[in-house]
Amino acid sequence: MSKIRLEATAIDLRFDESILEQVQQAHDYLHQNGGSAGHGFLGWIDPPAESGELAEELLGAAAYIRGKADVLLVIGIGGSYAGGRAGIEMLTHPFRNQLPPEQRNGPEIYFLGQNLSASYIKGLLSILEDRDVIVNVISKSGTTTETAIAFRIVLGWMHNKYGAKETARRIIATTDRSKGNLRRISEAGDYRTFDIPEDVAGRYSVLTPVGLLPMAVAGIDIQSMLRGARDARDQYSTCDLTQNICYQYAVARNKLLNQGKLIEILVSYEPGMALFAEWWKQLFGESEGKDGKGIFPASVQFTTDLHSIGQYVQQGPRHLFETILWVEDAHCNVELPELAGDPDELNYLAGKTLNFVNEQAFFGALQAHTEGDVPNLVLRIPRLDAQHVGHLFYFFEKACALSGYLLGVNPFDQPGVEMSKRNMFKLLGKSGSTL
Amino acid sequence: MSKIRLEATAIDLRFDESILEQVQQAHDYLHQNGGSAGHGFLGWIDPPAESGELAEELLGAAAYIRGKADVLLVIGIGGSYAGGRAGIEMLTHPFRNQLPPEQRNGPEIYFLGQNLSASYIKGLLSILEDRDVIVNVISKSGTTTETAIAFRIVLGWMHNKYGAKETARRIIATTDRSKGNLRRISEAGDYRTFDIPEDVAGRYSVLTPVGLLPMAVAGIDIQSMLRGARDARDQYSTCDLTQNICYQYAVARNKLLNQGKLIEILVSYEPGMALFAEWWKQLFGESEGKDGKGIFPASVQFTTDLHSIGQYVQQGPRHLFETILWVEDAHCNVELPELAGDPDELNYLAGKTLNFVNEQAFFGALQAHTEGDVPNLVLRIPRLDAQHVGHLFYFFEKACALSGYLLGVNPFDQPGVEMSKRNMFKLLGKSGSTL
Numbered sequence: 093m094s095k096i097r098l099e100a101t102a103i104d105l106r107f108d109e110s111i112l113e114q115v116q117q118a119h120d121y122l123h124q125n126g127g128s129a130g131h132g133f134l135g136w137i138d139p140p141a142e143s144g145e146l147a148e149e150l151l152g153a154a155a156y157i158r159g160k161a162d163v164l165l166v167i168g169i170g171g172s173y174a175g176g177r178a179g180i181e182m183l184t185h186p187f188r189n190q191l192p193p194e195q196r197n198g199p200e201i202y203f204l205g206q207n208l209s210a211s212y213i214k215g216l217l218s219i220l221e222d223r224d225v226i227v228n229v230i231s232k233s234g235t236t237t238e239t240a241i242a243f244r245i246v247l248g249w250m251h252n253k254y255g256a257k258e259t260a261r262r263i264i265a266t267t268d269r270s271k272g273n274l275r276r277i278s279e280a281g282d283y284r285t286f287d288i289p290e291d292v293a294g295r296y297s298v299l300t301p302v303g304l305l306p307m308a309v310a311g312i313d314i315q316s317m318l319r320g321a322r323d324a325r326d327q328y329s330t331c332d333l334t335q336n337i338c339y340q341y342a343v344a345r346n347k348l349l350n351q352g353k354l355i356e357i358l359v360s361y362e363p364g365m366a367l368f369a370e371w372w373k374q375l376f377g378e379s380e381g382k383d384g385k386g387i388f389p390a391s392v393q394f395t396t397d398l399h400s401i402g403q404y405v406q407q408g409p410r411h412l413f414e415t416i417l418w419v420e421d422a423h424c425n426v427e428l429p430e431l432a433g434d435p436d437e438l439n440y441l442a443g444k445t446l447n448f449v450n451e452q453a454f455f456g457a458l459q460a461h462t463e464g465d466v467p468n469l470v471l472r473i474p475r476l477d478a479q480h481v482g483h484l485f486y487f488f489e490k491a492c493a494l495s496g497y498l499l500g501v502n503p504f505d506q507p508g509v510e511m512s513k514r515n516m517f518k519l520l521g522k523s524g525s526t527l
Numbered sequence: 528m529s530k531i532r533l534e535a536t537a538i539d540l541r542f543d544e545s546i547l548e549q550v551q552q553a554h555d556y557l558h559q560n561g562g563s564a565g566h567g568f569l570g571w572i573d574p575p576a577e578s579g580e581l582a583e584e585l586l587g588a589a590a591y592i593r594g595k596a597d598v599l600l601v602i603g604i605g606g607s608y609a610g611g612r613a614g615i616e617m618l619t620h621p622f623r624n625q626l627p628p629e630q631r632n633g634p635e636i637y638f639l640g641q642n643l644s645a646s647y648i649k650g651l652l653s654i655l656e657d658r659d660v661i662v663n664v665i666s667k668s669g670t671t672t673e674t675a676i677a678f679r680i681v682l683g684w685m686h687n688k689y690g691a692k693e694t695a696r697r698i699i700a701t702t703d704r705s706k707g708n709l710r711r712i713s714e715a716g717d718y719r720t721f722d723i724p725e726d727v728a729g730r731y732s733v734l735t736p737v738g739l740l741p742m743a744v745a746g747i748d749i750q751s752m753l754r755g756a757r758d759a760r761d762q763y764s765t766c767d768l769t770q771n772i773c774y775q776y777a778v779a780r781n782k783l784l785n786q787g788k789l790i791e792i793l794v795s796y797e798p799g800m801a802l803f804a805e806w807w808k809q810l811f812g813e814s815e816g817k818d819g820k821g822i823f824p825a826s827v828q829f830t831t832d833l834h835s836i837g838q839y840v841q842q843g844p845r846h847l848f849e850t851i852l853w854v855e856d857a858h859c860n861v862e863l864p865e866l867a868g869d870p871d872e873l874n875y876l877a878g879k880t881l882n883f884v885n886e887q888a889f890f891g892a893l894q895a896h897t898e899g900d901v902p903n904l905v906l907r908i909p910r911l912d913a914q915h916v917g918h919l920f921y922f923f924e925k926a927c928a929l930s931g932y933l934l935g936v937n938p939f940d941q942p943g944v945e946m947s948k949r950n951m952f953k954l955l956g957k958s959g960s961t962l
Contacts, residue, residue: 170834186650190625206831208885209797210861215621238830240871241863241884248864277870294834354789354846355823362644374835381839388790388843389836390825395673396641398947399605399729400809401824404816406943408823411789426645428676429683435712436675440957449676449955450643456950464946508841511899512833515891520884522875 094474096483098337100344101462103413103469107333107343111498115339118497119331122490128497130504135291136489139299139321139482147315150301153264153284154308158198161226161262164309167205167246168230168302169238171294172266174374175485176303177203178367179317180310182481186364188310197311199226205242213242217249225250228309230266230302232288234274237516266301293504295375296493298485313478320482328490338487341415341469342495348413348467349387349499355412357405358391361450362419362476366393372488379496379503386499395453402457406464413467417484418454421475422447529909531918533772535779536893537902538848542768542778546933550774553932554766557925563932565939570726571924574734574756574917582750585736588699588719589743593633596661596697599744602640602681603665603737604673606729607701609809610920611738612638613802614752615745617916621799623745632746634661640677648677652684660685663744665701665737667723669709672951701736728939730810731928733920748913755917763925773922776850776904777930783848783902784822784934790847792840793826796885797854797911801828807923814931814938821934830888837892841899848902852919853889856910857882 107115121128122137140146157164166176180201185191189200200223202216227246231239250259260281267274269287278285286301297303299321308314328338345356356376358369369391380386390412392401405412428449430442441449458468471487473480496503542550556563557572575581592599601611615636620626624635635658637651662681666674685694695716702709704722713720721736732738734756743749763773780791791811793804804826815821825847827836840847863884865877876884893903906922908915931938 169831173831174835185653186647187654190654207796207798207828208830208881208888209799210857210881210885211859212621212798213881214859214861218620219622219625234871236834237884237888238834240873241876241881244863244866244871244873245861247866273871280870354844361642363642363647364644370835374832377836377839377843381836381841381843383842384844386839386843388823388825388839388847390823393642395643396604396608397809399671399673399944400609400805401812401816402947403941403943404812404821404823406816406946407818408812408816408821409789409819412823422645424646424649426649426680428679431679431682435715436669436679436708438675438679441676441955444955446643446645446648446676449672450645452954453643453672453947453951455954456952457947459950460946464943506838508838508899509834511841511895512837512888512892515894516888517891519887519890520876520879 097472099470102467118494129502133293133504135289136296142315142318157226157309161199162223163200163225165227166306167242169206172230173206174371175298176306178371179307181364181367205239226262228264233272316478317482320479321486324483324486338491342491346498353413355388357414359416379492410465415469419473532907534905536897553929564937568728568939570724571731577750577753592661592744596634597658598635598660600662601741602677604641607665608641609806610733611741613806614742616802640674661697663699668707751913752917755914756921759918759921773926777926781933788848790823792849794851810927814927845900850904854908
């Protein structure tokens with residue numbers, strides 16, 4: 093695997109002594125598993141082995157689903173949603189669900205339970221009427237409202253379609269090993285299950301069965317992905333800041349925050365990375381946004397958004413910086429043809445590729461934004477394959493955990509999310525709920 | 528049509544004398560069409576008549592496309608992209624392209640030219656191989672790189688598929704009335720064309736043929752949409768701030784900016800509104816983000832993102848406010864069934880609807896965020912139908928123009944977008960380009 097590299101424009105990546113001490117302390121929190129707030133949530137530090145028992149079981153379940161179903165319906169929200177979907181959208185055909193089965197590599201995959209929209213759930217179920225469906229419901233507790241409601245509705249729909257006995261063979265639950273409603277329901281219903289490790293918070297769970305099972309069903313090589321993640325673990329286990337680009341990224345963004353850069357914009361040049369940006373926004377927003385602290389995580393897709401908030405980036409208030417995900421070797425390409433008479437004045441590009449033009453757009457924007465006083469961090473990703481994506485997931489998880497500790501918050505809790513929920517339960521009339 | 532209403536929490540909507548004078552001046556800029564920077568770009572102030580010649584021509588072209596094609600391929604970027612797609616996603620089935628033809632109401636509709644991704648363009652064309660395609664290429668100048676490149680590639684693909692003569696009957700160009708490459712190409716190729724008014728900037732062009740033709744092809748009642756927009760024009764033509772909620776919104780957000788609220792988050796509770804948020808981000812980001820000024824426009828989809836950056840909104844730095852698009856009467860609904868034994872503990876919601884639960888989530892988040900010191904503006908939209916969406920497009924266009932003038936910038940130019948482009952052309956080796 094070629095290495096991911098970190099570059100920076102208009103940012104001094106030299107760091108002074110005081111930050112080195114803080115990095116050492118944060119590093120110790122992560123590796124000595126004690127003493128810090130959130131120390132019970134470090135299970136993600138060691139991703140599953142690529143050829144261990146879990147990987148085998150996941151591949152077995154994926155083969156079962158791929159052999160039996162036209163459609164996998166994944167029900168989950170938050171950390172039980174974004175990562176798996178991000179991996180699938182990055183690594184498979186941009187119109188995967190619309191491909192004919194022989195080109196698709198696995199069943200169609202849809203996501204449900206990530207909102208409370210009646211038109212979405214009704215619309216989705218309407219196109220699945222005559223399809224053969226298997227459900228993967230994902231919830232650590234089983235009490236997350238959106239997931240539980242969607243699952244109840246889907247369960248009724250499946251019973252109508254298949255009857256109770258066959259429905260039970262078509263549900264796979266990913267949940268806590270021993271506790272919670274979904275575990276209890278799964279045991280009563282005799283569903284196949286996968287465990288969400290107790291010591292992994294939702295937003296750090298993409299490399300557990302939460303994300304791995306849907307990705308495996310999509311035909312993604314999850315063993316390569318785990319290999320990439322474990323490479324990243326090894327590569328980023330050193331506290332030597334000169335060697336560890338994951339820590340460099342974490343330290344750089346905290347330095348930028350201290351310089352008044354309040355907003356970080358994650359930039360990609362491939363539309364398939366849009367969901368990865370959503371995963372990243374949850375990871376950082378939920379880990380850091382507390383105690384009145386945290387960088388506001390935003391995202392853009394270039395070049396689409398160069399024609400949109402690109403104007404703001406170039407000339408608005410100077411309180412933002414960009415982190416660019418640049419893929420060096422796009423896995424496919426299109427060459428621009430010559431056109432007689434050159435009516436659109438593009439013949440100067442004839443014989444050039446779309447990737448080449450995309451790259452010049454990237455260079456052009458990088459230079460313009462840097463000159464416009466927007467610092468840029470660039471992550472150069474050799475290829476978008478399962479191994480590099482596994483590496484990337486791990487890179488950002490570890491960077492986020494370190495960054496949270498540098499900021500002085502617990503990167504593994506989410507006390508603010510509870511407030512909206514409590515209000516909602518009160519309004520819904522749930523017994524036992526109080527404001 | 529029921530009225531759209533504006534409510535606010537934690538924001539004092541009373542305004543002092545000095546702001547009233549500024550509003551009067553900005554209002555005069557917009558209505559007297561002279562004296563201001565950007566005065567040549569006020570064509571959007573009067574939306575086309577619902578039963579005028581243009582509406583008839585658009586309906587005629589839409590009928591032709593609906594009768595002839597399986598697929599409409601729309602090629603455009605920025606203002607020639609986001610609005611039409613937003614309207615279609617808000618007003619049609621969430622999986623419209625995957626519905627069987629008899630349920631779909633018009634051809635499948637895809638968008639191209641809004642990025643430089645080889646895998647996207649190749650992926651899209653691969654699923655269209657055996658479909659009957661008509662193309663709508665949209666560009667005022669015809670020199671926008673993404674659009675021109677996609678159009679050149681598609682033209683070659685169409686020639687292979689249909690030959691030159693039939694291809695010409697399958698291309699409709701939306702472009703400047705008399706100038707530019709695309710106008711010249713259209714005349715040479717004998718394509719049917721629609722005009723983009725000279726006095727409307729891209730991001731204000733959704734209610735011109737740019738947005739209206741794709742929406743009409745999708746079966747959206749564009750005459751109702753224009754009626755809604757013209758209602759909005761009448762309703763927001765008064766300078767009386769107590770009567771004009773469009774101006775109230777513009778003034779409130781400037782007041783919030785002056786109080787240190789640097790980020791505005793547009794919130795919706797329907798996933799179908801995600802593209803509308805992208806349209807809104809371009810409108811405000813490109814209109815206001817200049818001269819070191821402007822509110823950073825961000826967006827979230829709740830309840831999805833209550834489980835993501837909801838944490839940051841609740842407890843991060845207090846430099847943000849929310850503008851919520853709340854749809855009062857969702858056009859479809861799902862009732863929650865009773866489940867024997869109540870294994871998921873949701874029977875307290877049996878007989879309640881998904882919309883009811885979504886509404887309590889909205890109330891719960893509104894209250895929690897307000898208590899968390901995040902000011903909230905709420906736009907209550909009676910229904911998501913063509914008429915109300917037309918009203919909404921106009922509401923935000925006029926609010927944005929007024930807001931830009933209040934901020935002291937020209938809301939109709941985009942000088943910063945040119946810088947990235949110039950760099951790119953230089954790097955691409957385009958003759959005549961200089962840095």
